[in-house]
Amino acid sequence: MQGYSRKVIDHFRNPRNVGEIKEPNGIGRVGNPLCGDVMVLYLKIEKGVIVDIRFKTFGCCAAIATSSMITELVKGKTIDEALKISNQAVTDALGGLPSIKRHCSVLGEQALRAAIRDYHKKATDGIQDDERLNKMKKNKHYKNQYAAQNKKSLNKSIKNQRDSI
Numbered sequence: 001m002q003g004y005s006r007k008v009i010d011h012f013r014n015p016r017n018v019g020e021i022k023e024p025n026g027i028g029r030v031g032n033p034l035c036g037d038v039m040v041l042y043l044k045i046e047k048g049v050i051v052d053i054r055f056k057t058f059g060c061c062a063a064i065a066t067s068s069m070i071t072e073l074v075k076g077k078t079i080d081e082a083l084k085i086s087n088q089a090v091t092d093a094l095g096g097l098p099s100i101k102r103h104c105s106v107l108g109e110q111a112l113r114a115a116i117r118d119y120h121k122k123a124t125d126g127i128q129d130d131e132r133l134n135k136m137k138k139n140k141h142y143k144n145q146y147a148a149q150n151k152k153s154l155n156k157s158i159k160n161q162r163d164s165i
């Protein structure tokens with residue numbers, strides 16, 4: 001563990017917020033092409049605030065320590081505040097990293113951005129689905145189809161009842 005700060009060693013040995021969130025509304029998966037390490041970040045966002053954050057990282061000591069530290073820095077922040085946290089800020093909060101390990105700190109920032117992008121995408125998809133549904137409800141063709149379907153299922157249930165008597 002030569003060259004690592006005490007904080008890095010602490011976060012590596014006792015990583016905070018490890019694991020998954022049951023129903024996350026944002027997931028970020030990233031990999032480091034230099035070494036093949038992978039990080040998955042899970043977010044629970046409520047009213048624009050990151051109320052819970054968890055991670056799973058398959059990587060080196062620096063990758064695990066930076067993953068752990070970014071979760072501590074991000075938890076409780078708004079999305080806008082979280083997006084201002086750079087990998088340099090994470091490295092600084094850990095008391096620095098050996099220069100050969102600087103690239104490992106990039107995973108956390110990338111995973112966070114990917115998870116927030118995923119959150120926005122899901123939120124937008126939801127709005128689109130609601131809008132689509134509202135349009136369908138107002139559409140005359142849909143109304144008729146819906147009524148016909150109801151009539152069909154009503155007839156079927158009457159027939160089933162008759163058959164069972």
Ligand code: FES
Nearest residue numbers: 035037060063104
């Ligand atoms: S060596 Fe792969 S992230 Fe550090």
